[in-house]
Amino acid sequence: MASTGALLTLSLTNLKAEQPPNILLIFCDDLGYGDLGTFGHPTIRTPILDRMAAEGQKWTNFYAADSVCTPSRAGLLTGRLPIRSGMCSDVRRVLFPDSAGGLPADEITIAEMLKTAGYRTACIGKWHLGHLPQYLPRQHGFDYYFGIPYSNDMDKVRNLSVDEQMEPEPAFYNVPLIRNEEIIERPTEQHTLTQRYTHEAVEFITENKAHPWFVYLAHTMV
Numbered sequence: 001m002a003s004t005g006a007l008l009t010l011s012l013t014n015l016k017a018e019q020p021p022n023i024l025l026i027f028c029d030d031l032g033y034g035d036l037g038t039f040g041h042p043t044i045r046t047p048i049l050d051r052m053a054a055e056g057q058k059w060t061n062f063y064a065a066d067s068v069c070t071p072s073r074a075g076l077l078t079g080r081l082p083i084r085s086g087m088c089s090d091v092r093r094v095l096f097p098d099s100a101g102g103l104p105a106d107e108i109t110i111a112e113m114l115k116t117a118g119y120r121t122a123c124i125g126k127w128h129l130g131h132l133p134q135y136l137p138r139q140h141g142f143d144y145y146f147g148i149p150y151s152n153d154m155d156k157v158r159n160l161s162v163d164e165q166m167e168p169e170p171a172f173y174n175v176p177l178i179r180n181e182e183i184i185e186r187p188t189e190q191h192t193l194t195q196r197y198t199h200e201a202v203e204f205i206t207e208n209k210a211h212p213w214f215v216y217l218a219h220t221m222v
Contacts, residue, residue, distance in 0.1 A: 020117060020212035022205075025110075027076060027218040029069070029126060029151075069128045069151060070094040073218070077109045077129075077140070087129065095128060097155040102130015103140060111141030111214060120208040123147065124200050125218030133181055142216070146200045148175050152190055152220045194221055 033039060037046045038053040065075020071082030071093070082088040085107045095102065103109075111121040122144040123137035130136070131149035138145055155174045177185040177193075201217050 020119065022212055023114070023119075023214045024201075024205075025214070025216045027073070027125070027216065029218070029220055066093075068093045069126075073128055074103060074107075077111070077216070078103075078107050079110075080107070095130060095150060097131065097150060099130070100132070102132060102135025105134070105139065107140070109140045111137075111216065113141075114212075114214045115141055115143075118212060120204075120211045120213045121216075122201070122204045122213070123216045123218070124204070125197050125216075126151070126220045127218070131176075136178070136181060138180055144180065144204060146177075146179050147197070147218065148177055148188055148193075148220060150175070152188070152193070190221075194219060 034041055035044060036049055036053075037044060038050040038058060064072050065082050066072045066088060071088040074080075074082040074085050074087035078085060085104055086101065087103060092099070111119075111123070115121055121142045123142040124145070125147045127137055127145070127147055127149050128151065129140075133139075136145060136149070152175050153173060173187055173190070175186070175188045175190075176183040177188040197217065197219060201215050204215060205213060
């Protein structure tokens with residue numbers, strides 16, 4: 001992980017001297033190794049991702065910082081082991097709606113480093129590194145944020161019947177949808193959330209096409 005930070009630092013030095021590339025980082029929730037066509041899934045069709053793999057790089061040996069949400073995202077965005085930032089615990093492995101903590105302000109993220117190279121930055125999708133205002137993406141180097149602060153299956157609506165408690169209906173989860181720091185919808189209409197993430201990403205890219213941009217697109221549902 002430390003080498004990742006060193007390589008990113010060297011890359012940023014080069015970016016200042018050359019035409020900076022635009023960066024779209026897609027992070028999917030619960031995506032298994034074999035869930036893509038390019039890795040041999042017999043029925044799931046992922047033609048665009050398959051084409052990207054064919055025309056770019058396809059890695060067959062890789063590691064995640066952790067197997068669950070919060071620590072894996074902390075590791076991805078900081079390049080450090082999640083335990084270093086307190087984002088890993090054997091008691092509560094991820095942050096919950098009643099959690100008081102989040103990614104510390106002194107952690108340096110990819111977004112913060114890219115901003116020093118003149119990038120416009122956006123976080124679109126699931127954050128899960130602290131839902132309180134001081135921990136949201138715009139406090140960690142992102143110019144724009146649109147998404148949910150934790151998992152879409154957390155924060156049940158109050159006063160549900162026993163049957164409703166057992167029903168995985170998205171409307172029964174009181175998850176907020178946030179733009180920057182403002183809650184714009186609660187509960188989130190999850191049936192259209194994937195499409196809205198994509199729309200927001202395309203809109204941000206279009207509005208910032210005159211500048212190098214970095215979009216961290218963290219899809220909630222796969």
